[in-house]
Amino acid sequence: MSASTVSASAPETKPLTVVGGGLVGSLLALYLAQQGHTVDVYERRPDPRRSGNVEGRSINLALSDRGWRALRGVGIEEAVREVAIPLYRRVMHDQRGQLTMQPYGHDGQAIYSVSRAGLNQRLLDLVDREPRVKVLFDQQCRRVDLRNRTLEMFDGAAETSHVIPYQHLFGTDGAYSSVRAAMQKTDRFNYSQHYLNYGYKELTIAAGDAGSWAIEKNTLHIWPRGQYMMIALPNLDGSFNCTLFFPYEGPYSFATLQTPEQVRRFFEEVFSDAVPLMPELEQEFFENPTSSLVTVRCYPWSVTDEVLLLGDASHAIVPFYGQGMNAGFEDCTILQQLMESHGSDWLAIFQEFQQQRKPNADAMADLAVYNFEEMRDRVADPRFLLQKKIESKISAQYPQHWLPLYSQVTFSHLPYAEAWANGQAQERIMQRVMPRIQSEADYDLPEVQALIAQELAQRQ
Amino acid sequence: MSASTVSASAPETKPLTVVGGGLVGSLLALYLAQQGHTVDVYERRPDPRRSGNVEGRSINLALSDRGWRALRGVGIEEAVREVAIPLYRRVMHDQRGQLTMQPYGHDGQAIYSVSRAGLNQRLLDLVDREPRVKVLFDQQCRRVDLRNRTLEMFDGAAETSHVIPYQHLFGTDGAYSSVRAAMQKTDRFNYSQHYLNYGYKELTIAAGDAGSWAIEKNTLHIWPRGQYMMIALPNLDGSFNCTLFFPYEGPYSFATLQTPEQVRRFFEEVFSDAVPLMPELEQEFFENPTSSLVTVRCYPWSVTDEVLLLGDASHAIVPFYGQGMNAGFEDCTILQQLMESHGSDWLAIFQEFQQQRKPNADAMADLAVYNFEEMRDRVADPRFLLQKKIESKISAQYPQHWLPLYSQVTFSHLPYAEAWANGQAQERIMQRVMPRIQSEADYDLPEVQALIAQELAQRQ
Numbered sequence: 073m074s075a076s077t078v079s080a081s082a083p084e085t086k087p088l089t090v091v092g093g094g095l096v097g098s099l100l101a102l103y104l105a106q107q108g109h110t111v112d113v114y115e116r117r118p119d120p121r122r123s124g125n126v127e128g129r130s131i132n133l134a135l136s137d138r139g140w141r142a143l144r145g146v147g148i149e150e151a152v153r154e155v156a157i158p159l160y161r162r163v164m165h166d167q168r169g170q171l172t173m174q175p176y177g178h179d180g181q182a183i184y185s186v187s188r189a190g191l192n193q194r195l196l197d198l199v200d201r202e203p204r205v206k207v208l209f210d211q212q213c214r215r216v217d218l219r220n221r222t223l224e225m226f227d228g229a230a231e232t233s234h235v236i237p238y239q240h241l242f243g244t245d246g247a248y249s250s251v252r253a254a255m256q257k258t259d260r261f262n263y264s265q266h267y268l269n270y271g272y273k274e275l276t277i278a279a280g281d282a283g284s285w286a287i288e289k290n291t292l293h294i295w296p297r298g299q300y301m302m303i304a305l306p307n308l309d310g311s312f313n314c315t316l317f318f319p320y321e322g323p324y325s326f327a328t329l330q331t332p333e334q335v336r337r338f339f340e341e342v343f344s345d346a347v348p349l350m351p352e353l354e355q356e357f358f359e360n361p362t363s364s365l366v367t368v369r370c371y372p373w374s375v376t377d378e379v380l381l382l383g384d385a386s387h388a389i390v391p392f393y394g395q396g397m398n399a400g401f402e403d404c405t406i407l408q409q410l411m412e413s414h415g416s417d418w419l420a421i422f423q424e425f426q427q428q429r430k431p432n433a434d435a436m437a438d439l440a441v442y443n444f445e446e447m448r449d450r451v452a453d454p455r456f457l458l459q460k461k462i463e464s465k466i467s468a469q470y471p472q473h474w475l476p477l478y479s480q481v482t483f484s485h486l487p488y489a490e491a492w493a494n495g496q497a498q499e500r501i502m503q504r505v506m507p508r509i510q511s512e513a514d515y516d517l518p519e520v521q522a523l524i525a526q527e528l529a530q531r532q
Numbered sequence: 533m534s535a536s537t538v539s540a541s542a543p544e545t546k547p548l549t550v551v552g553g554g555l556v557g558s559l560l561a562l563y564l565a566q567q568g569h570t571v572d573v574y575e576r577r578p579d580p581r582r583s584g585n586v587e588g589r590s591i592n593l594a595l596s597d598r599g600w601r602a603l604r605g606v607g608i609e610e611a612v613r614e615v616a617i618p619l620y621r622r623v624m625h626d627q628r629g630q631l632t633m634q635p636y637g638h639d640g641q642a643i644y645s646v647s648r649a650g651l652n653q654r655l656l657d658l659v660d661r662e663p664r665v666k667v668l669f670d671q672q673c674r675r676v677d678l679r680n681r682t683l684e685m686f687d688g689a690a691e692t693s694h695v696i697p698y699q700h701l702f703g704t705d706g707a708y709s710s711v712r713a714a715m716q717k718t719d720r721f722n723y724s725q726h727y728l729n730y731g732y733k734e735l736t737i738a739a740g741d742a743g744s745w746a747i748e749k750n751t752l753h754i755w756p757r758g759q760y761m762m763i764a765l766p767n768l769d770g771s772f773n774c775t776l777f778f779p780y781e782g783p784y785s786f787a788t789l790q791t792p793e794q795v796r797r798f799f800e801e802v803f804s805d806a807v808p809l810m811p812e813l814e815q816e817f818f819e820n821p822t823s824s825l826v827t828v829r830c831y832p833w834s835v836t837d838e839v840l841l842l843g844d845a846s847h848a849i850v851p852f853y854g855q856g857m858n859a860g861f862e863d864c865t866i867l868q869q870l871m872e873s874h875g876s877d878w879l880a881i882f883q884e885f886q887q888q889r890k891p892n893a894d895a896m897a898d899l900a901v902y903n904f905e906e907m908r909d910r911v912a913d914p915r916f917l918l919q920k921k922i923e924s925k926i927s928a929q930y931p932q933h934w935l936p937l938y939s940q941v942t943f944s945h946l947p948y949a950e951a952w953a954n955g956q957a958q959e960r961i962m963q964r965v966m967p968r969i970q971s972e973a974d975y976d977l978p979e980v981q982a983l984i985a986q987e988l989a990q991r992q
Contacts, residue, residue: 227794260824262778263714315975320720365718 083108089238092245096383096400098195135395142401158182162327169345216254247388279310303450374422387433392444432488543568549698552705555978556843556860565664594854602861618642629805707848737772761908770896834882847893852904895949
């Protein structure tokens with residue numbers, strides 16, 4: 073059988089090409105190899121396991137059900153779970169250090185704090201054990217020549233450029249994707265990059281004595297302050313990575329905090345219980361960069377059977393729902409399903425992938441911005457927390473008919489667009505129910521019970 | 533007086549740099565020169581007056597009041613008016629060749645059909661007479677190095693690249709601006725390019741005997757067909773440039789017209805009165821490109837006092853309101869006002885320019901898409917035409933309180949955003965008035981008169 077008559081389900085004879093060996097790129101390589109393909113992965117940075125600054129600035133990510141399912145699909149769920157910390161709830165810190173809390177789900181449901189660098193290294197270790205995958209580091213993609221199907225690569229170690237042909241190219245090179253940049257120059261490519269007027273700054277809560285956690289461990293901590301907020305996620309060593317989300321301009325903003333004294337005074341005023349746990353506050357504040365928050369949308373995600381974008385390259389979102397990595401990992405799950413159906417008919421796979429996935433990526437982008445408002449503002453409102461408690465009760469009473477939006481996004485595999493539509497419909501019902509509610513006990517009032525039953529009946 | 537202490541109102545000692553010598557770039561150069569500055573204009577294409585294909589494919593544009601004002605500001609209104617054809621009304625052609633019409637304004641108000649190539653050449657001739665401006669052709673901007681303030685230019689004639697320093701750079705290089713491309717890579721640059729699912733094809737209605745016009749000359753002709761349309765604008769030689777706006781995909785689309793027979797059959801069915809006037813229909817249909825329709829939005833439009841985008845480079849719009857060039861020319865008017873106020877304080881000029889102009893560019897982009905629906909669909913509806921007649925009557929009776937949206941956009945200098953807001957408010961009133969109206973005469977009914985008086989009183 074010649075190469076040109078190879079059956080649709082046989083693996084490719086030439087290697088597939090993946091540009092970007094981050095989280096999504098390395099997981100994708102494992103999925104492609106699982107289908108029998110050989111894969112070359114080109115990564116811009118040096119091998120993170122060999123370079124001196126193994127960790128760099130440590131960023132934490134929240135792994136949830138969609139991510140776990142994708143890891144399970146290539147048999148690496150357990151290996152990752154070993155280094156993940158479950159977070160069962162949000163704890164809100166008010167200006168005086170008073171705490172309130174909100175569980176994420178029920179029955180031990182949790183999101184998991186993992187180190188981005190640690191997870192990436194673990195994925196690369198797993199890729200190394202897969203003989204069909206080759207990862208080439210220090211390879212910066214300078215130019216993609218669509219139609220001629222070549223890449224111009226700059227080898228950072230040798231400081232030389234070389235041209236590489238490809239047959240099928242997967243762009244997993246992130247929010248500032250160079251593969252996408254080439255597609256942006258083709259006709260009728262819709263594209264947008266939109267920045268929030270907020271930046272973020274990484275800070276640290278130090279480990280307690282003997283590697284203990286100075287604040288509650290299995291928790292996502294939030295200091296909601298209306299127009300800005302700080303959050304903290306735990307590390308295995310007892311420390312917490314904190315992130316301040318803060319306006320670039322305005323009365324309380326990066327523009328107004330210019331000296332160590334201003335930073336300390338501000339933090340002592342608004343994050344009073346955290347400051348004593350942040351010994352390097354001022355130093356970190358001025359040494360760590362202020363990073364921006366972008367949403368990227370584009371379409372199409374593919375060029376014929378030649379190129380497909382996945383992960384942040386096609387749908388970078390802001391981090392407030394903890395779904396950026398999970399959405400990218402879910403891309404791999406969906407792609408795998410389509411490879412099972414269509415074998416090596418890449419045109420069909422790429423077309424179906426983008427058609428199926430684009431509305432969900434758009435919904436997730438909207439959800440991520442929406443959750444920023446919830447985290448920085450609404451979680452500080454007792455009425456909002458009461459509404460969440462009432463919703464839990466509805467969900468417990470009508471488990472077939474009501475799953476809170478957060479659970480649909482985080483603890484289900486429902487397409488994001490459906491989750492978002494359901495969530496908005498449920499919110500409209502809550503707006504009609506809550507005027508009758510002054511306390512949790514009011515949930516059992518006959519009129520409230522009747523109203524909820526009626527609303528749910530109308531929804532059917 | 534040293535360069536560093538030069539007064540804010542003195543002209544720059546070094547030339548200003550303009551990338552893009554199209555319509556907006558050449559007009560801008562005249563405005564900058566008028567302020568006493570010297571200007572270097574770099575244009576990607578060869579000099580259109582010297583290259584063989586002087587005309588190329590001829591595209592017509594509609595000049596209206598905002599454009600005329602900008603031309604007047606540098607004293608070239610009359611020179612352009614000599615080659616412009618006034619269009620006093622729309623004439624709609626239905627499927628059987630029946631005509632209806634709609635005046636654009638009153639008292640001889642008109643938009644003016646001009647040839648893009650002819651206008652560009654006339655502007656370049658005027659620039660040549662201005663000793664402060666130098667235009668360099670065949671200079672392709674390959675790279676803009678922001679912060680270092682240099683351009684990498686490729687000289688098409690010499691086939692060499694060279695690096696040019698600049699002090700202040702004006703990007704007037706159109707919808708696919710290379711200056712904007714450099715800005716897109718800077719942090720927090722918001723950007724979107726969005727394509728309609730429609731393309732367009734240029735076609736020709738031939739001149740009649742002895743250079744006469746085969747259909748009414750001082751008219752914009754429309755063949756509205758619901759989901760698509762053709763339009764025609766007159767040329768000085770008796771021909772008309774036609775443009776078919778047509779879906780890329782679907783039952784009636786570029787995808788389904790694949791052979792000369794299919795094209796002829798389709799045109800004979802839906803544009804029956806035009807086909808006999810289009811002797812080269814099939815040839816043009818397959819030789820002329822299918823062009824796409826993009827809206828570009830971005831922000832900021834400037835980098836410190838270093839770069840400013842104008843015209844399509846910052847706000848490319850679809851052509852359906854005939855305002856793309858007019859909006860770009862109005863940019864020059866606004867910039868001129870700011871140069872009068874701020875002299876050579878480019879930071880202040882650029883900041884104010886973008887803040888003042890961005891909401892208007894956004895409104896114009898929305899208006900352009902809105903007018904596509906009106907032209908291809910609503911103008912074929914007798915109720916819509918009746919509404920327009922009633923609106924004219926309201927405007928005649930209450931000239932201080934009611935100017936139709938089209939007139940606000942086309943025959944006034946009201947900021948586009950205000951025009952759009954006024955137009956939407958007026959449309960809401962019309963939605964309440966029209967149920968009482970069956971014919972033009974109903975306008976004089978006491979209840980209609982009372983309703984309109986009441987609506988206008990509430991608007992105050």
